[in-house]
Amino acid sequence: MTFHAAVFIATSLDGYIARPDGSIDWLTERGEQAGDTGYDEFMAAIDTVVLGRGTFEKVLTFGFWPYEGKHVEVLSTTLDPGIDERVIVHRTLDALVETLADRNAQRIYADGGKVIQTFLRAGLLNELTITTAPVLLGSGLPLFGPLDEDITLVHNATRTLKAGFVQSDYTVLR
Numbered sequence: 001m002t003f004h005a006a007v008f009i010a011t012s013l014d015g016y017i018a019r020p021d022g023s024i025d026w027l028t029e030r031g032e033q034a035g036d037t038g039y040d041e042f043m044a045a046i047d048t049v050v051l052g053r054g055t056f057e058k059v060l061t062f063g064f065w066p067y068e069g070k071h072v073e074v075l076s077t078t079l080d081p082g083i084d085e086r087v088i089v090h091r092t093l094d095a096l097v098e099t100l101a102d103r104n105a106q107r108i109y110a111d112g113g114k115v116i117q118t119f120l121r122a123g124l125l126n127e128l129t130i131t132t133a134p135v136l137l138g139s140g141l142p143l144f145g146p147l148d149e150d151i152t153l154v155h156n157a158t159r160t161l162k163a164g165f166v167q168s169d170y171t172v173l174r
Helices: 039-044 053-059 093-102 113-121
Strands: 004-012 016-018 048-052 071-075 087-090 107-111 127-133 153-160 166-172
Touching: 004 039, 004 113, 048 053, 048 113, 053 071, 053 113, 071 093, 071 113, 087 093, 107 113
Parallel strands: 004 107, 004 127, 048 071, 048 107, 071 087
Antiparallel strands: 004 016, 127 166, 153 166
């Protein structure tokens, strides 16, 4: 594997990336209050975005395509492969990794709870940037799920953003 895979995501203080129905209103309503999170700088270094079906479907509701100029791969066992000419749908992680290798992908943005969990379990993630929003949701879609073993992280930095947001960067040890 020659690519570098990174996560840049926001969670509620209790670790959820969305409400049970997939809504991220808790983030969109207050996200701009955080100020500069470094997302634009992060995205400038990315050549490929990997999304799960749920995240892809959420992105389609934004009213604009946020990944212009990037290769976009969707990992889904149910999505119609011809759903959108801007993406390539992969049924398996192996097929996705093969495409990434064939295309010589360099820096990958893994986005969506299931994709992040899959990448973590498969040992494909190199770094995590997690922005914590000052809100408790009580339930929802968790960022992390069950693991086969502990995943050791090295804490690189934590910074306080505006409006009570906190952002931490980690390197995943392999």
